[in-house]
Amino acid sequence: ETGVTQTPRHLVMGMTNKKSLKCEQHLGHNAMYWYKQSAKKPLELMFVYSLEERVENNSVPSRFSPECPNSSHLFLHLHTLQPEDSALYLCASSQERNNEQFFGPGTRLTVL
Amino acid sequence: GQQLNQSPQSMFIQEGEDVSMNCTSSSIFNTWLWYKQDPGEGPVLLIALYKAGELTSNGRLTAQFGITRKDSFLNISASIPSDVGIYFCAGSNTDKLIFGTGTRLQVFP
Numbered sequence: 670e671t672g673v674t675q676t677p678r679h680l681v682m683g684m685t686n687k688k689s690l691k692c693e694q695h696l697g698h699n700a701m702y703w704y705k706q707s708a709k710k711p712l713e714l715m716f717v718y719s720l721e722e723r724v725e726n727n728s729v730p731s732r733f734s735p736e737c738p739n740s741s742h743l744f745l746h747l748h749t750l751q752p753e754d755s756a757l758y759l760c761a762s763s764q765e766r767n768n769e770q771f772f773g774p775g776t777r778l779t780v781l
Numbered sequence: 782g783q784q785l786n787q788s789p790q791s792m793f794i795q796e797g798e799d800v801s802m803n804c805t806s807s808s809i810f811n812t813w814l815w816y817k818q819d820p821g822e823g824p825v826l827l828i829a830l831y832k833a834g835e836l837t838s839n840g841r842l843t844a845q846f847g848i849t850r851k852d853s854f855l856n857i858s859a860s861i862p863s864d865v866g867i868y869f870c871a872g873s874n875t876d877k878l879i880f881g882t883g884t885r886l887q888v889f890p
Contacts, residue, residue, distance in 0.1 A: 673823075711784055711880055711881070711883070712869070712880045714878075757821075759824075766875075767875060767876065767877060767878040769812075769826060769873075770814075770878065771826060772816075772824045772825070773823050774822050775821070775822065777821065
């Protein structure tokens with residue numbers, strides 16, 4: 670596979686469930702990002718990892734927990750989410766932090 | 782957080798027409814990027830601009846990096862139905878990448 674991939678593409682979960690979103694980049698990039706995109710709102714940057722270290726956390730609630738085990742993989746662990754957390758979650762990567770970012774197809778999350 | 786002002790918010794045009802949209806900021810950026818997002822997909826990078834005054838084309842798309850480094854423009858010539866989507870600008874410096882609010886384009890045959 671090439672580029673940035675995300676799994677699953679769609680996820681429906683209850684408020685008490687625990688699930689994880691996965692992102693994988695095949696571009697040899699050093700930085701990875703999680704964004705949240707809600708209807709009629711701008712892209713919201715959630716987390717930034719550079720060389721596997723978290724370098725930015727934009728006041729995201731603790732029910733979202735990122736993990737970057739290596740430079741190619743990024744996870745977003747979800748637990749006890751709220752219905753307002755329903756959104757498209759996008760992963761991106763770039764060669765260096767804040768350079769041109771390449772996005773994955775996103776995971777459409779619905780919290781019931 | 783900081784946002785870029787992107788206009789228009791939405792456009793409804795007829796196939797074959799040319800389209801113009803722009804992005805403005807109160808901050809100076811070193812790089813301007815333009816993305817297109819199709820429904821249910823992630824944004825795809827269309828054009829990257831690195832120098833004030835730079836004019837770059839990608840097929841029917843042309844983008845310009847404003848001289849003041851605070852704005853950028855995207856033009857689409859002879860629009861076709863597959864141009865439908867949301868177009869985002871993004872301004873980048875070494876410490877941040879800021880996205881615009883998007884322009885939603887609808888093309889009618």
